[in-house]
Amino acid sequence: MSKISGYHHLTLSTDGAQEDFDFYTKTLGLHSVKRTVLFDGVIPVYHLYYGSPNGDASTIITTFPFRKPGVYGRRGTNQSRAILQAIPVGAADFWVDRLNGRGIEAKKVTRFGTDRVIFAHPCGIPHELVESDSDKREPITNASQGIGKDHGIKGIYGSVVAVTDKTAMNDFLTIALPLELESSTDDGDVYRVPDSSGVIQRVEVITDRQSPQGTWTLSGGTIHHLALNTGDEESQLKLRAHIEGLGFTDISEQKDRNYFKSCYVRSPGGALFELAWTTPEGWTKDEPAGSIGKTLVFPPWFKDREDELREGLEQADFV
Numbered sequence: 001m002s003k004i005s006g007y008h009h010l011t012l013s014t015d016g017a018q019e020d021f022d023f024y025t026k027t028l029g030l031h032s033v034k035r036t037v038l039f040d041g042v043i044p045v046y047h048l049y050y051g052s053p054n055g056d057a058s059t060i061i062t063t064f065p066f067r068k069p070g071v072y073g074r075r076g077t078n079q080s081r082a083i084l085q086a087i088p089v090g091a092a093d094f095w096v097d098r099l100n101g102r103g104i105e106a107k108k109v110t111r112f113g114t115d116r117v118i119f120a121h122p123c124g125i126p127h128e129l130v131e132s133d134s135d136k137r138e139p140i141t142n143a144s145q146g147i148g149k150d151h152g153i154k155g156i157y158g159s160v161v162a163v164t165d166k167t168a169m170n171d172f173l174t175i176a177l178p179l180e181l182e183s184s185t186d187d188g189d190v191y192r193v194p195d196s197s198g199v200i201q202r203v204e205v206i207t208d209r210q211s212p213q214g215t216w217t218l219s220g221g222t223i224h225h226l227a228l229n230t231g232d233e234e235s236q237l238k239l240r241a242h243i244e245g246l247g248f249t250d251i252s253e254q255k256d257r258n259y260f261k262s263c264y265v266r267s268p269g270g271a272l273f274e275l276a277w278t279t280p281e282g283w284t285k286d287e288p289a290g291s292i293g294k295t296l297v298f299p300p301w302f303k304d305r306e307d308e309l310r311e312g313l314e315q316a317d318f319v
Contacts (some may be wrong), residue, residue: 003239006201007057007156013066017046027145030059038064045064050261074212078213080159080272081161082125087139088149095117095129099117099119114133138154141268161206163270167242174265177243179192180194233277240254251263259282261277263276265305
């Protein structure tokens, strides 16, 4: 039995905190799920979470806005290339009109047999909204932003990963994780992420030998990692041991992210993957149910640094 059930979240390093918040909550209609700070290192940077109102796994996009520290990366090959989110069948035209009407260039294309809308985050990271006809998740609605159930984003569809060597990446995805290779075409290879609920989520792998090596560090303008959901700690640790036992030793020990527990592994194709599971308290650990994502919160280990961190953060109006 697979130790993975769908995606948990996707994480990007972006530019300005305000434009990031407005893009996800006002343009795309997602909800603020958590506002906290980067748990690693010493630089004060927001960690913003967006998704369904309750923060359901497989709907979450998280970002680190890096404008104030001025740390920027390079998008390229051997790196995750694009963020994919699922929308109802027939919703693509709505999103083309909405995005272009808000000054975000968007167009409708067909790739891997699906209609999708391609556009970019204000910091330049490619995004796609993919019409998914077998996605049972309820669309994320946002009445205040004019997004109803016929058009709302359903959650994560997947990600595009660019590599110079698809063979090595195939071994990692099918043997280490494991994902299922669904198709191989001129567009690239499509892998299905196992999901016990039957939701279709994927990793799309393309070959790119022309672009420069993409940045792997946390740095503005790049996708940092793709998090897969192991459901619980036992599955996470068993999968971690399996991956390491195969020789993929560039894998971290378990890290406490306050709301979930994580292990990170660098794939031979460059993309960083996370194995994650949500703790029993989850998002309600420091905010009451029904009111998550409303305040700036800090993990207990930053208690003595709260004033310092607040002072160092970029000014933004999260409403």
